[in-house]
Every structure is written in structure tokens, then in C-alpha cells.
Amino acid sequence: MAHISAHFDRYKYLTSLKLCISSFTTIAIHQNFTPKTFQETCPNNNQQPKPIPNPKPSLKSSISKSQEQQNLISLIKSSTQKPHLLQIHAHLIRTSLLQNPIFSLQFLSCLCFSAFRDLRYSRNFFYQIKNPSASHYNTLIRAYTSSNAPKEAFFLYKEMRQKGLKPDPISFSFVIKSCMKFRLLFCGLQVHGRILRDGFQSDCLLLTTLMDFYSSFSSREEACKVFDEMTQKDTVAWNVLISCYLRNGRTRDVLMLFDTMKNEGVCEPDDVTCLLVVQACANLGALEFGEKVHHYIEECGYGSALNLSHSLIAMYSRCGCLDKAYDVFKGIREKNVVSWSAMISGLAMNGYGRDAILAFEEMQRMGIAPDEQTFTGVLSACSHCGLVDEGMEFLDRMSKDFGIAPNIHHYGCVVDLLGRAGLLDQAYHIIISMGVKPDATTWRTLLGACRIHGHFSLGERVIEHLIELKAQEAGDYVLLLNIYSSTGNWEKVTELRKLMKEKGIQTTPGCSTIELKGVVHEFIVDDISHPRKYEIYDKLGEINKQLKIAGYVAEITSELHDLGVEDKAHALSYHSEKLALAFGVLATPPGKTIRVTKNLRICVDCHNFAKFLSGVYNREVIIRDRTRFHHFRNGRCSCNNYW
DNA sequence: GTAGGGTTAG
Structure with a gap:
């Protein structure tokens, strides 16, 4: 016993061992494992199991059989070292317990998901089980799904069917995930068909997985179809629908879906819903809607969730509202590397490069180590502010001083x-x-x-x-x-x-959006689809006149066509950002900041236009284009854009 | 008796 104790003590098994004084304690005595590779160590099921010497009769009689088995299961579950599992494996073979579905499943699960998971070993063990059940298959399929072995999960699913085993919704769920992870669209379609044939169309969880599958293949319509056909839609199903719209560029609809959930009481939005909607607001630059979601987050008591705070920082930063981003940042009690990186990136994109670098230094004083994304923020701060020397120094230091390869x-x-x-x-x-x-x-x-x-x-x-x-x-x-x-x-x-x-x-057509009272208005070039189009074009004409008086001249090099000067100026007049700006002047009270988001790069002429507009109309104008913010105040652009 | 499913931070 002294020997056994010493052995297990090393692996912190003393406690479990005390519970398992029964037959299997003999493993350590009679098997001398020195594990190398699986081939060498995995015991062969075909070998005649050696008889297990009876343990001390007094002990054995005092413990019931079920208690013994319970103890064995506890021991399998608590195994934290591979040699120990190998010993249990040998024991299962010798006692023929390997063919007992409970033990084999428990053991397989341990091989697949413990800290020392070994898929090759798991698979070999799996094939030692004479009649694996659907659960055994599920376990291995799940393991392959979360590994990087591409098609194994799908092949196992096929094999399972060939053997006449019926996959259950759990099997399907894993297989779909594996198809999603390894980009097997057609395999996933096959599985979808089978799910319908097998009659699982009312399984909400399974259908949610399917929606996510279609969403990941940009098949928004298919995902929506699955959603529509669901008999019961819970919050997660709604969240997957929202994430599908967000992923596939239908960002404005995300806001609508959030309102539908909240107002029509179909399903209460949860923290994940909020997270997705905040991201949508960030993409659109929809500040008012973002604030609304922020209030909702506070009302629901999600305010302390780190991931939400980080998304809020990003949202406020991307809306050009750094004060609010900073308020959220200040409110985080235990700031981690993500909190700091979010704030650094926010400062950077808003043109506060020096402050971003100061924040980076402060973060280190607080004992938080930067990661790859922190450096992306810091370097982008340098790029936004033209800090060439500093940027080159950071690039050099990041690998030298922080061990992070660029x-x-x-x-x-x-x-x-x-x-x-x-x-x-x-x-x-x-x-x-x-x-x-x-x-x-x-x-x-x-x-x-x-x-x-x-x-x-x-x-x-x-x-x-x-x-x-x-x-x-x-x-x-x-x-x-x-x-x-x-x-x-x-x-x-x-x-x-x-x-x-x-x-x-x-x-790609240029597209600008502007938010008004939580509603996002979208404009393309020469747009005539807006209900207030006449007012907008009148206002744009008026603005053009006023700006010309102030010295604005159309920057004709922006226009691509080889046209005459007059024609060029005309062709430039109705760029989407100008229409959005005119709508902003028209529909918001004097003095209110106008925020426009554009999908492409802003052209030089529109940049000048906004600059003059901010002075003549005394408005702060913030335009976020594909690459950066353009911040205009009093007829000047505060960002360093080399224009 | 055993085990296992869906969304989610910078």
C-alpha cells in the first residue's frame, strides 16, 4: 500500500484512492506503465485479461458493487495525469468493464476532453468498444469538432449511420458545427435534409445551430427561412438572427430587430443581444440608438459585464464620442488588457495619438501586459497622428521589449x-x-x-x-x-x-448614413429615394451658395471623368456624403453635431465641403469613412490627414 | 447508471 500511496500522492489522487480501496487498486501494483506513444501504451482488448488478484476480503465486502463503480467513475473523472488514465484503461480491459457502456463512455469522454486530451488515443480506444452507442459516437464527433481535424467528425457521422445507429439532435448539432468550422457547405446541406427527414424540425437548439451555419456561409435568406420555420423562438434564436444580419452587412435591420424584440415583447433582449446591437451601432455610427441600448444595458443590470463595456467603448469611439467612451472605461472596476486596448484604439481613431501613447504607458504602470491588439492600437495612433519616429520605435520595441512579433x-x-x-x-x-x-x-x-x-x-x-x-x-x-x-x-x-x-x-456605390432620433437614414450618390428629397436638394443648393461665398471651390480633381470644369463641379454636387450633410443641416437643430458614416473613402472635394460647412453653419461635423475619422470644427479639420 | 447541443468583447 505504501507504494500505491506514493504513486498516487504524486498525482494528487490520494483522496480518490481512499474511496476506491476495491479491486481496481491493484492496477498500480500489477501494471507497470511507462507511457510512450499510444501504439505502445494502449492496451489491446484482444489479449486475455490477466486475472485481478482479489483485494483484501475485509475491504471488498464492506463496499457495495455500485459504490465501487461509482468510485471508479469518480476516479476517471478526476484523472489529471495521463499515466493514471492508462492504468485505468488496463484495468477496464482486464475486468471487461471496457464493454460496459457507462465506463467506456466516461473514459472516452475523459480521453477526449481532459487537459491531456489525445484524439488518436481516443479513437483507438473507441474502436476497442465492441458496440459503440450513439453517445459514444457523439462524444468522439464532439471532440473532432472542437479539434482541427477537418472532416473526421463528418465521416464519423456517416459511419454511425452506416452502422444503423440513429443520430440524435445532439449528434446533428455537433456535425453542423463541424461543417461550419471546416467550411463544408454541401455536407451541411445534406445534414439539414436528414434533420428534416428524421423529424427534428421542432428542436429549437438544433435549428439555431443551423441558422448560424447558414449565416456563416453568408446565406442570410436560408438562415431567415430556418428562423421563420421555427415553432418556438427563444432569445438565442433571435440573437443568432441578429448576428446573421450583422455579419452579412444588413446592419440597419439589426436596430429594427432589437426594437421588435423590445417593443413587441416577443422575446426579451439579453446581454448578448445588446452586445450585437452595440456593434451594429458602432458600424453605423448610430450614436443615439447606441445610447438607447446603453440605457437598456444599465436598466437590465448588465452594466458590469466586461464584454459589454468594451463594446460600448468601441461604439462611442467609433461614433466620435470619446467622452462617453472614457466614462465607460472609467466605470470598469477591473480593467484588463481588452479594456485598455479598446480605449487606446478609441483615442487613436479620434486623433488623440499622444493620449493613446500615454494610456499605453499608464496601462503598463498598472501592471497590465499589452498584447497584439494593444500594439495595433498604439501603431494606429501613430499613423493617425503622423508620429513617424514614435511608430517606428514601437514597431522595433514590441518584439524586443514585449516579445510580440509584429x-x-x-x-x-x-x-x-x-x-x-x-x-x-x-x-x-x-x-x-x-x-x-x-x-x-x-x-x-x-x-x-x-x-x-x-x-x-x-x-x-x-x-x-x-x-x-x-x-x-x-x-x-x-x-x-x-x-x-x-x-x-x-x-x-x-x-x-x-x-x-x-x-x-x-x-461599389458610395453610401453615407446619418442617424436622426435613432433612425438611420441612408444615401447613395444622386439619391432620390428619401421621402424629404426635395427639401434635401433645396438645402444642398443653399449650402453650396453659402459655401461659395465663404470661398469654397469644388475640388475637381476628385472627379474621375474627363469632363469640363462646369460639368465636373456638377457631377460632384450630389455625392452621398453631401446629401447626408444637407439632410443633417435640414433636420437637426442649429449647433447640433452632424455625424456621417461613409462606406468608402471620402473624396477631397467632400472633405473641403464639410470643412467649409462646419465654419459657415457653425456645426461640428464628424465624418467617419472607410479608413478614419474626419473631424471638422470652425472651418478646420482637426485631424492630421495630409489633405 | 453515463455524456452531450445554440448566440457573445478591443
Whole structure:
């Protein structure tokens, strides 16, 4: 016994051992395991089990059989070391308990999900079970689903069916998850069909998984169809629907769905609903709606949830409302690395680069170690504020002092930083030599810088790289067109336009949104769909007149067409952001900040337009475009945008 | 008797 105690003491099993004085204590005595690989260690079921010597009769008689088995299960459950499990395995074989569904399932579950999980071992063990049940399959399928073995879960599901075992909703749930994780659309479709044939169409949880599956494949319509067909829809089902709309770019509908849930009392929104809706508000720049959700969060008592606080910081920051972001940040009792990174990024995107760096230093004084995303925030702070030297120093220090190797996002910030500062060759050199394969975004960032500085030869080179990556988008060609037109290179403009036409490249329409009393209004160029279109166009005409008096001249290089000056100015007049701004002036009281969100980059002319508008109409104007904030006050742009 | 399912932070 002394030997056994010593053995188990090492693995902290003394307590369990005391409970299990029965037959299986002999494992340690009669098996001498020195585990190497599974092949060597996994006991063979076909071998004749050695007889287990009877334990001390006095002890055995004092413990009932069920108690013994209970103890064995407890021991399996509490195994924290692999050698110990191997001993139990040998014992299960010798006692033939391996063929007992309770023990084999418990043991399999332990192999699959304990700290020392070993899928190869699990699988070999699984095939030692003569008649595995659906539960056994489920356990292994679940294990494969959460691993990185792509199709194994699906194959097991197939095998299970071939053996005549009926998958239950749990099996289906895991298989769908595995199809989602490993991008097996057609396998998932097959499983969906089977779910319907097997009659599980009223299982709310299973259908929710299916919705998420379709959502992950951008099949919003299919996900909605599943939702509509659900007999009972709970909050999670609604949340998955909302997350589907959010993922697939139908952000405005997310706000509508939240209102439906709340007002029609169909399902009470929970913390996850709030999280998703706050993200939607952040995307849209819908400050008022975001504030409404914030109140709801406080009312429901979710205020102390960290993830919600972090999303709120991001939302307020992305709405250009840094004070409120900071209030939320201050209110977090135990700030972690995510809290700090969110605040740093918020400061950065709003042009408070120096403060972002101060926050980074403060965070370290508080003993919080930065992570990859913290550095993304810090580097973007440098890029937003033109802090070239500081940015390069951070890039150098992050690996030296913090052991974090720069990733593609970090290099992206640095390329942006150098590019905006006009150090285009240096930016190009960084991309070529950075040791991480540049992605389309990296090149696109440089292309944006070429646009700012009118550097068309480098722009052409960048497009070549994008074509090489097979990642060129309409927006890239538009940037190159912008470069040509801004430098008056009309021949190239015509040539490129012809090429785009030949390739059938369709440009993404510019779209601007503005929120009014919690309702998000959307505009595209020359938009005539708004119910107040006549007033809006009248107001835009009036604004144009006023701005011209103040010295605003249309920046015609923004327009791509090789038109006459008059025509160019006209073509620029109805850009989506101008329509949104005019609507803002029209529909909000004097002095109120106008916030506009745009899906693409704002053009130079619209930038000037907003700048003049902020002075003439005495309005603070905040435009968030695809890359950054443009903050206008008293006829000036406070951000360092190199315009 | 055993085990197992859905959404979610910067």
C-alpha cells in the first residue's frame, strides 16, 4: 500500500484512492506503465485479461458493487495525469468493464476532453468498444469538432449511420458545427435534409445551430427561412438572427430587430443581444440608438459585464464620442488588457495619438501586459497622428521589449504611417522586407497613400501586386483612376476605364448614413429615394451658395471623368456624403453635431465641403469613412490627414 | 447508471 500511496500522492489522487480501496487498486501494483506513444501504451482488448488478484476480503465486502463503480467513475473523472488514465484503461480491459457502456463512455469522454486530451488515443480506444452507442459516437464527433481535424467528425457521422445507429439532435448539432468550422457547405446541406427527414424540425437548439451555419456561409435568406420555420423562438434564436444580419452587412435591420424584440415583447433582449446591437451601432455610427441600448444595458443590470463595456467603448469611439467612451472605461472596476486596448484604439481613431501613447504607458504602470491588439492600437495612433519616429520605435520595441512579433496588422499601420507621411519608398520597402506575406489590405493601404501623394508609377506597381494576389477589387482601380485624374493623366484614365469595362469590374456605390432620433437614414450618390428629397436638394443648393461665398471651390480633381470644369463641379454636387450633410443641416437643430458614416473613402472635394460647412453653419461635423475619422470644427479639420 | 447541443468583447 505504501507504494500505491506514493504513486498516487504524486498525482494528487490520494483522496480518490481512499474511496476506491476495491479491486481496481491493484492496477498500480500489477501494471507497470511507462507511457510512450499510444501504439505502445494502449492496451489491446484482444489479449486475455490477466486475472485481478482479489483485494483484501475485509475491504471488498464492506463496499457495495455500485459504490465501487461509482468510485471508479469518480476516479476517471478526476484523472489529471495521463499515466493514471492508462492504468485505468488496463484495468477496464482486464475486468471487461471496457464493454460496459457507462465506463467506456466516461473514459472516452475523459480521453477526449481532459487537459491531456489525445484524439488518436481516443479513437483507438473507441474502436476497442465492441458496440459503440450513439453517445459514444457523439462524444468522439464532439471532440473532432472542437479539434482541427477537418472532416473526421463528418465521416464519423456517416459511419454511425452506416452502422444503423440513429443520430440524435445532439449528434446533428455537433456535425453542423463541424461543417461550419471546416467550411463544408454541401455536407451541411445534406445534414439539414436528414434533420428534416428524421423529424427534428421542432428542436429549437438544433435549428439555431443551423441558422448560424447558414449565416456563416453568408446565406442570410436560408438562415431567415430556418428562423421563420421555427415553432418556438427563444432569445438565442433571435440573437443568432441578429448576428446573421450583422455579419452579412444588413446592419440597419439589426436596430429594427432589437426594437421588435423590445417593443413587441416577443422575446426579451439579453446581454448578448445588446452586445450585437452595440456593434451594429458602432458600424453605423448610430450614436443615439447606441445610447438607447446603453440605457437598456444599465436598466437590465448588465452594466458590469466586461464584454459589454468594451463594446460600448468601441461604439462611442467609433461614433466620435470619446467622452462617453472614457466614462465607460472609467466605470470598469477591473480593467484588463481588452479594456485598455479598446480605449487606446478609441483615442487613436479620434486623433488623440499622444493620449493613446500615454494610456499605453499608464496601462503598463498598472501592471497590465499589452498584447497584439494593444500594439495595433498604439501603431494606429501613430499613423493617425503622423508620429513617424514614435511608430517606428514601437514597431522595433514590441518584439524586443514585449516579445510580440509584429503581424500583418502592425505592418499595415506602419505602411499607413509612412505612406501618409509621404515616405512611399520606405513604405514599399517595409512591405517587401517585412517577413510576413503582404495581403491585399497591406497593398491597398499603400495604394491609398499613392492616391494622397499622386504617385502613379508606384500605384501601378501596387496594382500589379494586387493582381498577382488575385485580390484586386473595384475600389483599387478607382483609387488608381483617382491618382491618374488628380495628376491630369486623362489618357491613362480612359485606358483604365476601358480595361475595367472589359473585365466587367463593378464599382461599389458610395453610401453615407446619418442617424436622426435613432433612425438611420441612408444615401447613395444622386439619391432620390428619401421621402424629404426635395427639401434635401433645396438645402444642398443653399449650402453650396453659402459655401461659395465663404470661398469654397469644388475640388475637381476628385472627379474621375474627363469632363469640363462646369460639368465636373456638377457631377460632384450630389455625392452621398453631401446629401447626408444637407439632410443633417435640414433636420437637426442649429449647433447640433452632424455625424456621417461613409462606406468608402471620402473624396477631397467632400472633405473641403464639410470643412467649409462646419465654419459657415457653425456645426461640428464628424465624418467617419472607410479608413478614419474626419473631424471638422470652425472651418478646420482637426485631424492630421495630409489633405 | 453515463455524456452531450445554440448566440457573445478591443
